[in-house]
Amino acid sequence: METLAPAGDVRAARRRLEIRRGLRGIALALLVGVLAWSAGGKLFWPGEFQRLMATWGLIPPKLIPAVAYTVPASELVLAAALVVRRLRVAALFGVLYLAVCFSGIHAFLIWAGTAVPCGCAGLALSFASRPGHIVLLGLSLALALAATLLLFTAPRCSR
Amino acid sequence: MRRKCAVGATRGPWMALPLILGRRMGRSARGKTVDRVCVRRWLVPAVTAALVASAHGQAGTVREAMAQRMAALDHLMVEFHWFECGAAYGADPLDRSKWRTDGLVQLRKYRAWIVRPWFRLRFSGQFGNERDTDSAWVDGEHVTRQLDDDDTWSVVRDRMERSVTGPLPVGTPLELHVFDFREPLLKLLDEGRIELVSADDTEVVLAGARPPPPAYPASVRAVLDPRRGMLPVEIRVEIEVPNGRGIITYTLRTLASTRVGGVHAIREAILSTTNTAVSRADRIVYHFLAHSIRVDPNLDADTLRVEIPAVNAKIIDEIDLFYRRLDATGKVVAEERWTAEERQHQLAALRETFARAQDADRTLLRRYRSFFLITGASAAVVLAVVGVWGWRRLRLRAT
Numbered sequence: 001m002e003t004l005a006p007a008g009d010v011r012a013a014r015r016r017l018e019i020r021r022g023l024r025g026i027a028l029a030l031l032v033g034v035l036a037w038s039a040g041g042k043l044f045w046p047g048e049f050q051r052l053m054a055t056w057g058l059i060p061p062k063l064i065p066a067v068a069y070t071v072p073a074s075e076l077v078l079a080a081a082l083v084v085r086r087l088r089v090a091a092l093f094g095v096l097y098l099a100v101c102f103s104g105i106h107a108f109l110i111w112a113g114t115a116v117p118c119g120c121a122g123l124a125l126s127f128a129s130r131p132g133h134i135v136l137l138g139l140s141l142a143l144a145l146a147a148t149l150l151l152f153t154a155p156r157c158s159r
Numbered sequence: 160m161r162r163k164c165a166v167g168a169t170r171g172p173w174m175a176l177p178l179i180l181g182r183r184m185g186r187s188a189r190g191k192t193v194d195r196v197c198v199r200r201w202l203v204p205a206v207t208a209a210l211v212a213s214a215h216g217q218a219g220t221v222r223e224a225m226a227q228r229m230a231a232l233d234h235l236m237v238e239f240h241w242f243e244c245g246a247a248y249g250a251d252p253l254d255r256s257k258w259r260t261d262g263l264v265q266l267r268k269y270r271a272w273i274v275r276p277w278f279r280l281r282f283s284g285q286f287g288n289e290r291d292t293d294s295a296w297v298d299g300e301h302v303t304r305q306l307d308d309d310d311t312w313s314v315v316r317d318r319m320e321r322s323v324t325g326p327l328p329v330g331t332p333l334e335l336h337v338f339d340f341r342e343p344l345l346k347l348l349d350e351g352r353i354e355l356v357s358a359d360d361t362e363v364v365l366a367g368a369r370p371p372p373p374a375y376p377a378s379v380r381a382v383l384d385p386r387r388g389m390l391p392v393e394i395r396v397e398i399e400v401p402n403g404r405g406i407i408t409y410t411l412r413t414l415a416s417t418r419v420g421g422v423h424a425i426r427e428a429i430l431s432t433t434n435t436a437v438s439r440a441d442r443i444v445y446h447f448l449a450h451s452i453r454v455d456p457n458l459d460a461d462t463l464r465v466e467i468p469a470v471n472a473k474i475i476d477e478i479d480l481f482y483r484r485l486d487a488t489g490k491v492v493a494e495e496r497w498t499a500e501e502r503q504h505q506l507a508a509l510r511e512t513f514a515r516a517q518d519a520d521r522t523l524l525r526r527y528r529s530f531f532l533i534t535g536a537s538a539a540v541v542l543a544v545v546g547v548w549g550w551r552r553l554r555l556r557a558t
Contacts, residue, residue: 057523058530097541104533112526151548 024153027146028082031095034143035079042072055116058105074098092147099144106137221355221363221389225345228389231420232334234458235273239449241282241329242266246442252431253412258444265289271333272455272463275343278335279463280323294323295465300478302465312468317477331394331411332428332447337379338396338409344381353379363389375399388422404521405436419452426452437520477502 042049050068053059059067074094081091109116110133243265250257267289269282279295294303301322305313315322320341330336334343340352344365347353353367363383368376375398382393394411411430416423430445467474470489475482480502484493497505 058526060527060530093541093545096544097537100537100540101534104537105530108529108533148544151544152551 020153024150027150028088031143031146031150032079032082034139035075035082035095039072039075039079042068043076046072052116056105056109057116058108071098089151092151096144096147096151099140099147102140103137103144106133106140109133110137221358221365221383221385222345222348224385224389225348225383228422229275229334229343229345231388231422232424233273233275234454234456235271235333235419235424236451236453236455236458237269237271237273237333237449238451239269239271239332239447240266241269241327242446242448243327244444246431246444248433248441250442252410252429252442252444253414269329271329272458273333273335274458274460274463276335277460277463278323278330278333279465280329293465295463296320296323297460297463302467304465304468304472310471312472314467314472314474315477316467316474316479319477328409328411328430328432328445329447331409331430332413332425332449334391334425337381337394338411339377339398339407340379340396344383344391344394347379353381358385360385375401384423387416390416390423390425400434400436405434407432407434407436417449417452420454424452425449437517 046068049072050064053064053068054061075098078091078094078098081087082095084091110130113130245259246252246257247259265284267282267284269280271281272279277295277297279293279297281291281293283289283291290305290307292303292305294301299318301315301317301319303315303322307313324330324336328336328338330341331338336342337344337347340347342350344353347367347369348355348365350369351367352369353365356364356366358364361384363385364380365383366378366380368378377396377398380393380395381391383389384392390413391411392413394409396409398407398409399405400407409430409432411428413425413428415425415427417426418424425447426449428447430447432443432445433441468485470485471487472485473482474485480497480499482493482495483491486492
């Protein structure tokens with residue numbers, strides 16, 4: 001004999017689902033915002049971004065112009081793709097890749113003791129200090145974590 | 160013929176004679192062959208002594224010939240061209256078709272005055288904005304003066320012989336130095352840093368592996384031509400850069416010589432350098448071509464000195480520890496003095512900056528590699544996440 005769940009439990013489950021959806025929506029909106037913000041300055045002032053990248057001393061000079069356009073363009077494309085439901089999963093993997101790359105670069109710069117303005121959080125918020133790199137490392141890790149959580153907590157309909 | 164060998168006085172060097180002649184000899188009472196006893200007691204020491212005496216004699220003869228050469232090549236005035244260009248690491252420096260003249264190319268016209276071990280070099284650059292420079296190394300003092308664009312003399316006075324030639328091995332074809340060994344072959348031989356390896360009528364080979372200061376492990380090999388008054392026909396120096404970072408190799412090959420003071424002096428030579436410690440381990444090729452080499456008996460150490468200008472000059476004196484600027488009337492318009500400790504600190508900072516600049520290439524390469532490592536590792540992380548995500552999705556579908 002089947003037993004029906006009490007109405008209170010159903011309402012609570014629905015609320016939890018709504019909260020979860022709301023949190024997913026906020027996380028997605030934050031991801032889109034951060035990516036669009038980050039891409040904006042780099043695309044508007046590519047010369048400045050190339051100069052910043054040259055100061056890292058991490059990227060071979062021949063690759064700098066290509067990377068200077070590829071990174072913000074990817075950020076912008078990924079931000080747009082996150083909005084489209086059918087492209088969201090692929091976009092989340094892209095965001096994860098970028099975020100892990102950025103984390104690696106910041107970790108390297110912290111380890112190497114090279115405090116350089118990086119342009120990661122947009123050109124306006126480019127810190128040239130070790131705490132700045134630690135903040136940006138935290139932000140990159142948070143992005144990676146958010147992308148992973150969004151991938152693994154996606155509702156069934158979007159999988 | 161079998162004979163017993165008498166013990167004691169009867170054993171003499173003559174007992175070794177049949178051995179030399181290839182004849183078998185008898186056995187001693189103890190069962191050892193007589194020839195072995197004689198060889199051990201007489202022949203080996205005799206032959207060794209003869210060889211050592213011969214080697215000493217040969218070394219002495221070679222040393223004497225080299226000393227005569229140095230004496231013949233003293234009080235010398237040499238005019239030469241010095242051309243510098245690049246070549247691929249594996250290229251034969253003698254193959255001029257492999258010389259690269261598109262990059263850093265230098266052509267200098269030098270005039271050298273030599274009163275061994277002192278010398279003076281004056282050069283004018285033929286390309287770029289190189290200024291005419293006059294340097295001398297006399298009585299353990301180096302003075303360089305250079306006329307700047309504003310008609311002011313820049314003068315440096317110190318005790319660094321290297322400052323006269325800079326990083327260029329100009330002193331090597333002039334037989335003042337052996338590349339980083341700042342002494343001629345004769346002095347290296349006298350100090351026991353190189354030794355006679357072989358000698359015959361056509362070739363004398365000297366070699367050694369004693370380090371020059373600073374004491375990096377180094378080896379030298381020089382081939383001399385005794386028919387041309389011990390003319391160096393080939394010199395090779397290898398220096399190990401500390402911490403196993405690479406090897407610097409210098410070579411000199413003489414192409415032509417000319418008769419001066421009874422011996423042959425180097426008239427044309429190709430020198431080359433490779434350094435595997437730097438990221439671009441290309442070869443640098445130097446072409447030495449002398450137009451005039453003559454003995455001037457009137458030269459002496461005093462005539463070599465470079466005069467320090469009394470007007471319009473900026474003088475850095477590392478011996479008396481001051482910087483001074485003189486105007487057109489000779490009045491001191493600026494002066495700075497240091498103590499020895501202060502100057503040591505300043506120079507240490509400069510050396511550190513220079514060392515950092517030298518390491519910059521290798522550091523950059525390491526950092527570029529790190530960049531590729533980071534992007535590759537990130538890709539690996541994402542692929543792992545894709546794998547886990549796909550596996551989880553399959554499992555959810557199955558349930």
